[in-house]
Amino acid sequence: MTIMDNQNNKKELVKLIQENKGIVFKICNSYCHNKGDREDLAQEIIYQLWKSGKTFHADQKFSTWMYKVALNVAISFYRKSKRANELVSFKENLKDIEDDDFENADYENEYEKTRKSLQKSINELKELDRALMILFLEAKSYKEIAEILGITETNVATKISRIKDKLKQKILNFNN
Amino acid sequence: MEDEYLKGVWNSPNNEIGILFNIDDQFFETIQIKKAKSKLKSLLFPKTIGILLGLGWISFVFMLIYFCVLFTPMSVGKFFLVGSFSMILISTVLAVFLYIKDIFTIKQIDNCESVTITQRKLATLQFSIMKSVRILWIQLPFYTIWYLNYELIMHGSIIFWVVQFFCTGLTTWLAVWLFKNINYENLNNKRVRNFMRGYGFYSVIQSLDFVKEIDSFKNDR
Incomplete structure (x- = not known):
């Protein structure tokens, strides 16, 4: 039986995603240079997790399944934006990193x-x-x-x- | 620096730089609308257009061959026309078949599989564009001979034959070279890389490099 078999299970899946969203954010920080991309990637990962819910079986470990989906989406996203960003200068990317909120740490x-x-x-x-x-x-x-x-x-x-x-x-x- | 210290740093609450949106029904509705709009840009769209154009071209060439075989008398010209367009038809059918196969592969890609398996499938898909192009190029020389007939062969001028040999020779050499060289094994060949880069297939090179990287990641001990 999969977790997406009924409405209650859908809610259960959303709850599990919500509880584990920290993992998603850390993956986004590791695969995206700028804030806008991080937000897009986080949305994409969460959407793909929700969409792939039917492939998650209750006897599986949730974190293993979640990491597979999240990392696959993140790597595909990163490779796609890397191709697009070849038009943007490297300096610009560096600037994005420096401008990030968490770069202003003490x-x-x-x-x-x-x-x-x-x-x-x-x-x-x-x-x-x-x-x-x-x-x-x-x-x-x-x-x-x-x-x-x-x-x-x-x-x-x-x-x-x-x-x-x-x-x-x-x-x-x-x-x- | 101890492993446990690094893990502690990585898992500190400060590292979870939050992206502020709520994960609720509204979130999924908005994303679904966004997805529907961006579907046209996906991998499937150009492949579907390719298949439709290919099918159109196949129908046209098939009709041409059919009417030529049935309604024209046997001649040297008919031999060249039917022969050339038959080869064009075969290679187009093969290219369309590859495109259809790609669509099935795209549909089968599953993010829930292990990372190296899914990423390899995705990267290989980029390369399949090259496979179809390679097959399409094979038909190139036939476009330079389909019009030949008894009159041209017997009474063609020197200039005609020089141009004819140059065009057929060049396209044959190009088609054979591409067919033999554009493949995974020749990825490190500088000439192949330069050719692909020059013709806008940079993303294919990147995908091939990534396939190589995945294979070495899996096998490296």
């Missing part, structure tokens, strides 16, 4: 500084590596990450250890 606060550097470093990774690190930081198990991305657990472990080292180095560079 630089005296070490924790905030690390958060900002972490987000920046994540945003610089390739699409699939980015998805992998998001799932790692979301504290997903290697098994769940492997299922979401469609790769083996061994591959997940090897990649995480490799990318994590690069990421930490980048954060240190940004912080200094």
Whole structure:
């Protein structure tokens, strides 16, 4: 039985999406440079989750299903806007990042500084590596990450250890 | 820097930069209207137009061959006309078939599948445009010979034959070269990349690069 079989289940799905919208926002921050795009992507992910509700079975783990849909939509959106943005200069994109609200963080606060550097470093990774690190930081198990991305657990472990080292180095560079 | 510290930073409430809209019935209604309007821009629309134009062209060429076979006497000219348009017909049918196959693939794309599977399907779709174009180019040389007849062959001037050989030779070389070279295996060939970039197929190159990236992401240990 799927979650979208009746009206009550639809409401249940919307409730689950509402409860997990933090995940959506973090994915949007990682795949979009500017606020407008982030908002469009968030709308698109939530709509696709709602539309794909019929494929979610009650015996599945909601977060696994949600990450699959959200990351697939985010990567497709990112690739589409990357093609469109080839007409926009790189400087303009950088300006967008600098203009963002969360970029105005208090630089005296070490924790905030690390958060900002972490987000920046994540945003610089390739699409699939980015998805992998998001799932790692979301504290997903290697098994769940492997299922979401469609790769083996061994591959997940090897990649995480490799990318994590690069990421930490980048954060240190940004912080200094 | 410990992993747990990074996870803590990532999951801090400050990192959930909210996008302010309510997820309610009104939200889904608005999005559905927006989606209906943008449907024309989707992947399906250009493919559907391609199929309709292709079917129109197939019907025209088929009728031409049919009437020519039935109502004209046997001649050298008839041989060239029927032969050329038959080849044009076959390649157009193949291209339309690929377009129809793509539409089925688009319909089957499911965001609920694992990321590498869905993204590979999407990226491969971009490349299929190239496959159809490759097949369509194969018919190019036949447009340069369909009008040949006994009179032209026996009494054509030197200039005619020079131009004829140049056009047929060039289009044959181009069609064969494209058919042989435009494929996934030749992605790193500089000439192929330059050709595709020059003819506005940059997004196809990007998709092919992404397919490669996905494959190496899946296989890399």
